[in-house]
Amino acid sequence: MATLANDFLGIRSPNPFWLASGPPADKEYNVRRAFEAGWGGVVWKTLGEDGPPAVNVNGPRYGAVWGADRYVVGINNIELITDRPLELNLREIKAVKRDYPDRAVIVSLMVPCEEQAWRRILRQVEETGADGVELNFGCPHGMQERGMGAAVGQVPEYIEMVTRWVKAATRMPVIVKLTPNVADIRYAARASRVGGADAVSLINTVNSITSVDLDTFSPEPTIDGKGSHGGYAGPAIKPIGLHMVAEIARNPETADLPLSGIGGISTWRDAAEYIALGCGNVQVCTAAMVYGFRIVEEMIAGLRLWMEDKGYERLSDFQGRAVRNVTDWQHLNLNYTAKARIDQEVCIKCGRCYAACEDTSHQSIAIRENRVFEVIDAECVACNLCVITCPVEDCITMESLPVGAVDPRTGKVVEGYANWTTHPNNPEVGGEPPVS
Amino acid sequence: MKRELALSNSISTPGVAAGRLPARTCEENFADLRPPLTAHEAAVAAARCYFCHDAPCVTACPTAIDIPLFVRQISTGTARAAAKTIFDRNILGGMCARACPTETLCEQACVRQAAEGKPVEIGRLQRFATDALMARDRHPYERAGPSGRRIAVVGAGPAGLACAHRLAMKGHAVTLFDARAKAGGLNEYGIASYKTVDRFAEREVEWLLGIGGIVLELGRRLGGGLTLDGLVDDYDAVFLGLGLAGVNALGVEEEAAENVRAAVDFIADLRQTSDLSTLPVGRHVVVIGGGMTAVDAAVQSKLLGAEDVAMVYRRGRDRMNASGFEQDHAASTGVRIITGARPVRVLGEGAVREVEFAYTEDGPDGLRDTGETFRLRADQVFKAIGQKLDGSPGGLALEGRKIRVTGPGRTSRKGVWAGGDCVAEGDDLVVTAVAQGRDAAEDIHAALMV
Structure with missing residues (x-):
């Protein structure tokens, strides 16, 4: 039987x-419920320095984007770090860790950019018996105006500096949480590594306004008629998270930096994808907020079943297996040629593939008598839009042409691997630059 | 008095009697068959639409309503815009949402029927949208400037109403004649009560007439004061939406027995009765026929408190005009459906007591009796074996026994158009009648404005 046992920076769960x-890891009550439900660990909601706690708005702090049937595509929030006293949080963390020694308890931290402030809080966290700390350099709202959160995470020099302070002040494993609200995530990851971080976790939430109320012309979530950008999370941001994780994993400078994957993980499959892109574990928030803690049962059972089907005994058996397949566009095989194939047996004749292809792609689908939809190989560029619009699973697929076959679109014989770096249209190869 | 009546009779009272069920039970029995969708239900239902290309549901709709567009409009929170999409093609979209056998039209064609056996609930969504717009005070269409043309529309049923509305929109002055005391035709007199509750047919006519430019003249019948020659002389064009006023005969012995009547007359009485516990119905009811009218008569007899109701059709179930949904609905209310039997004799002295049937076989040479017979007890017999035209109006050419038309409703006489059940291409559906009325109006307009 496959095991899901996890060892991340020596922290076992x-x-x-x-x-x-x-929000799901804000206080003892929630965290105990989470552990009872089966979660392997928590990263306790961010603590600030001692003193008057942060305050939150007293109106809606979440906004959302819904898909069909009120499926929650994404939630944004304007909630700040914990609004409860530091001493109370520390006491609860200690109690929870004592009662659940087999679970990981990490404490998220955000204090002002002063070494003393970090030293103070780290000492207090160590006393709780927590397994590690996560530095919140990613919170995009409310805190950065005070020089914290994303204000640090967007400046690699600050990341490196604060990480160095923290590492010097504690024996606990240190995870740096990264904000996606940057142009190139690799700088932040590199700075973390140079600063001595044991790992980075990503992504934090994405700057966003979820919608505008067309009666009041207020952005959502709306507080007394006004709105502020919030952090977007949930299934909608998974592609952004996967990309950023992959960029760090395949960068030689950070390839050995442990990763904790975050961003829209809602199912076992999402988790497996993050792990395949190099993550040592994953963190979940929005899915738990939408469905409650019990979803972890599906995640555990699903991941184990898939691993057993594939013959993987432990997470490390497939961790990072997708990294080598992430490459730059210029290295993609430009001779690879596919064509769409429509399985007439399962086609329900909705014609969405036709509308999509005819209106917005390459006019490669023909309607035959009785609404039989057929791919015109001589036009099909294999863009995949028909596959995407088809409502029936596996009805339309992409089939690659074997080397040696003739592509009816170009009339050329499909050859073996060749990429842009040697392509005749590439000006650097010596060909004529494309006419624009 | 009414109360006493209700208490004195029951489902087992012999003969034909009113008040077999308490008034309240009756009322519950005749509640909306398919209740309106709530906003939430509509959102969930609308989200299932795939917005197909050249959608099969549109092709299946005789009025070609742009269904994917209106469903998408519902899902984006603009039900009133959705209604406009519907009414643009079908001004009686409200009634069609209730009365259409969607299970054999748009919903049968829905690709989700193919995918999962569960089509998008187009009929109920259409009702959701049309109800939303009709609840507004304002009629949603405006008339074009006056054309100076006058058009007579005979018959204020679905075909006539659709024709009149489209003509009025184009600025013509329309006189709409109907033989009955109320407009609406079969919408008012013929459709089962539980499909169109709360006086919907009447309210829909009032709403439709809100366009203006239509003068309604009730109690005016072709052949009874009105002549086609006179109309052709007096008006620039004439549209006939006469329906089928005659009822086919069973062609069996003793048909004249008491309590043997046309199902359409029974349904018309029922539709015009406000307290259904006062409407007499037999203890044993036999309905002869296999179409929607037969189902409507049988089901409603049962709902009025008839102890047993049998619906007898001469061929097999697969040949019945009533849809699977209608048949199931009949069966679920307790109607016994007997197929492969035709009536041969009505028995009884004065009032009917029994009907004798012969079993039939459908062979290559058509239907033939097997030689075996049986009898059903019957205090009341409803004939629902089709209606026919009551004579040819004004010598118009017929096809079969209906008015022959070419193209969009042109009859054999210049200046005279026809549509709905009275024409050879009619198929007993409200939605088809609406399409024919609408298309004839367009053709009339084109002919008059050259």
Whole structure:
């Protein structure tokens, strides 16, 4: 039987599913419920320095984007770090860790950019018996105006400096949480590594306004008629998270930096994808907020079943297996040629593929008598739009032409691997630059 | 008095009697068959639409309503815009949402029927949208400037109403004649009560007439004061939406027995009765026929408190005009459906007591009796074996026994158009009648404005 046992920076947990720092991990009551439900660990909602706690708005702090049937595509929030006294949080962390020694308890931290402030809080966290700390350099709202959160995470020099302070002040493993609200995530990852971080976790939430109320012309979530950008999370941001994780994993400078994957993980499959892109474990927040803690049962059972089907005994058996397949566009095989194939047996004749292809792609689908939709190989560029619009699973697929076959679109014989770097249209190869 | 009546009779009272069920039970029995969708239900239902290309549901709709567009409009929170999309093609979209056998039209064609056996609930979504717009005070269409042309529309049923509305929109002055005391035709007199509750047919006519430019003249019948020659002389064009006023005969012995009547007359009485516990119905009811009218008569007899109701059709179930949904609905209310039997004799002295049937076989040479017979007890017999035209109006050429038309409703006489059940291409559906009325109006307009 496959095991999901996880060892991340020496922090052991029965499975790789941690609750991310956020509302579900705000206090003892929630965290105990999470552990009872089976979560492998939590990253306790961000603590600030001692003194008057942060305050939150007293109106809606979440906005959302819904898909069909009120499926929550994404949630944004304007909630700040914990609004409860530091001493109370520390006491609860200690109690929880004492009662659940087999689970990972990480404490998220955000204090002003002063070494003393970090030293103070780290000492206090160590006393709780927590397994590690996560530095919140990613919170995009409310805190950065005070020189914290994303204000640090967007400046690699600050990341490096604060990480160095923290590493010097504690023996606990240090995870740096990165904001996606930057042009190139690799700078932040590199700075973390240089500063001595044991790992980075990513992504934090994405700057966003979820919608505008067309009666009041207020952005959502709206507080007394006004709105402020919030952090977007949930299934909608998974592609952004996967990309950023992959960029760090395949960068030689950070390839050995442990990663904790965050961003829209809602199912076992999402988790497996993050792990395949190199993550040592994953963190979940929005899915738990939408469905409650019990979703972890599906995640545990699903991941184990898939691993057993594939013959993987432990997470490390497939961790990072997708990294080598992430490459730059210029290295993609330009001779690879595919064509769409429509399975007439399962086609329900909705014609969405036709509308999409005819209106917005390459006019490669013909309607035959009785609404039989057929791919015109001589036009099809294999763009995949028909596959995407088809409502029936596996009805339309992409089939590659074997080397040696003739592509009816170009009339050329499909050859073996060749990429842009040697393509005749590439000016650097010596060909004529494309006419624009 | 009414109360006493209700208490004195029951489902087992012999003969034909009113008040077999308490008034309240009756009322519940005749509640909306398919209740309106709530906003939430509509959102969920609308989200299932795939917005197909050249959608099969549109092709299946005789009025070609742009269904994917209106469903998408519902899902984006603009039900009133959705209604406009519907009414642009079908001004009686409200009634069609209730009365259409969607299970054999748009919903049968829905690709989700193919995918999952569960089509998008187009009929109920259409009702959701049309209800939203009709609840507004304002009629949603405006008339074009006056054309100076006058058009007579005979018959204020679905075909006539659709024709009149489209003509009025184009600025013509329309006189709409109907033989009955109320407009609406079969919408008012013929459709089962539980499909169109709360006086919907009447309210829909009032709403439709809100366009203006239509003068309604009730109690005016072709052949009874009105002549086609006179109309052709007096008006620039004439549209006939006469329906089928005659009822086919069973062609069996003793048909004249008491309590043997046309199902359409029974349904018309029912539709015009406000307290259904006062409407007499037999203890044993036999309905002869296999179409929607037969189902409507049988089901409603049962709902009025008839102890047993049998619906007898001469061929097999697969040949019945009533849809699978209608058949199931009949069966679920307790109607017994007997197929492969035709009536041969009505028995009884004065009032009917029994009907004798012969079993039939459908062979290559058509239907033939097997030689075996049986009898059903019957205090009341409803004939629902089709209607026919009551004579040829004004010598118009017929096809079969209906008015022959070419193209969009042109009859054999210049200046005279026809549509709905009275024409050879009619198929007993409200939605088809609406399409024919609408298209004839367009053709009339084109002919008059050259």
